[in-house]
Amino acid sequence: VEGALRQAQKMEAVGQLTGGIAHDFNNLLGVVLGNLELLSTRLPEDSRLRRYVDRAIEGTERGAVLTQRMLAFARRQDLKLEPVDVTSLVRGMADLLARSIGSTIKMELRFPARLTSAQVDANQLEMALLNLVVNARDAMPKGGTIVISGREEVLGPGNPQTLTEGRYVVLAVSDTGVGMDAATLTRAAEPFFTTKPVGKGTGLGLAMVHGLAAQAGGTLRIDSEPGHGTTVELWLPQAVGEAEAAPVPAMAHRETSI
Ligand code: ADP
Numbered sequence: 554v555e556g557a558l559r560q561a562q563k564m565e566a567v568g569q570l571t572g573g574i575a576h577d578f579n580n581l582l583g584v585v586l587g588n589l590e591l592l593s594t595r596l597p598e599d600s601r602l603r604r605y606v607d608r609a610i611e612g613t614e615r616g617a618v619l620t621q622r623m624l625a626f627a628r629r630q631d632l633k634l635e636p637v638d639v640t641s642l643v644r645g646m647a648d649l650l651a652r653s654i655g656s657t658i659k660m661e662l663r664f665p666a667r668l669t670s671a672q673v674d675a676n677q678l679e680m681a682l683l684n685l686v687v688n689a690r691d692a693m694p695k696g697g698t699i700v701i702s703g704r705e706e707v708l709g710p711g712n713p714q715t716l717t718e719g720r721y722v723v724l725a726v727s728d729t730g731v732g733m734d735a736a737t738l739t740r741a742a743e744p745f746f747t748t749k750p751v752g753k754g755t756g757l758g759l760a761m762v763h764g765l766a767a768q769a770g771g772t773l774r775i776d777s778e779p780g781h782g783t784t785v786e787l788w789l790p791q792a793v794g795e796a797e798a799a800p801v802p803a804m805a806h807r808e809t810s811i
Pocket residue numbers: 684688689692728730731732733737741742746747748749753754755756757758759760782783
């Protein structure tokens with residue numbers, strides 16, 4: 554309990570801090586990016602100067618993605634909980650995910666024919682999934698397999714997860730990577746905890762994923778075996794009145810058709 558409290562306090566402090574900084578930084582990056590793009594279009598396409606500018610644009614864009622992530626992490630009160638068809642969301646991201654993991658890693662999607670919707674913020678869930686997949690990739694420098702799966706669980710009272718009893722949609726990301734030792738596992742979701750080199754890890758990924766799950770009324774579960782791999786599960790409450798609902802086919806309709 555003390556650990557959870559410390560975690561909550563840290564999250565609060567980090568949220569306020571990152572929110573303020575990320576907001577200003579994001580605006581400044583916008584100015585830099587806008588001017589670089591202007592400059593780029595004025596330079597001949599295959600000139601050396603153009604390449605320099607385009608590389609600067611790439612770096613700035615990466616910086617912008619990072620600040621967006623920090624903003625989303627801090628902006629917790631703006632969370633929009635709505636019924637989300639997790640299967641469609643994952644399928645809609647499959648190309649993007651495949652591109653971010655490279656060619657030495659295989660990716661498999663395993664979803665049942667019907668999976669009820671989860672009550673969650675769709676944009677945040679997309680970012681959470683990207684975080685989990687990037688973590689899985691980083692854990693497999695020699696290649697391997699990532700399995701993204703979905704299932705339903707019903708929890709009774711007094712369940713070991715200490716969640717409210719009811720129905721949950723579980724989104725799981727498994728990898729066959731290096732795994733985590735016990736010390737890493739206990740601290741993995743702590744804000745700013747990272748074992749990655751400076752510039753590669755922020756230590757905010759799992760903290761953000763955990764924050765999202767907790768605010769949706771769910772939780773994060775991590776199982777890991779050093780040398781064998783890791784499974785991270787996002788437990789999300791099933792959307793209200795979803796038990797009998799038909800699956801929603803198109804991602805574009807996920808906000809309106811439920
Ligand atoms: P970051 O990825 O920036 O380090 P995270 O909060 O996402 O931040 O992860 C924290 C740490 O947890 C990582 O540095 C790594 O040590 C460990 N970790 C997370 N996901 C995995 C995974 N799939 N396999 C092995 N270790 C992991």
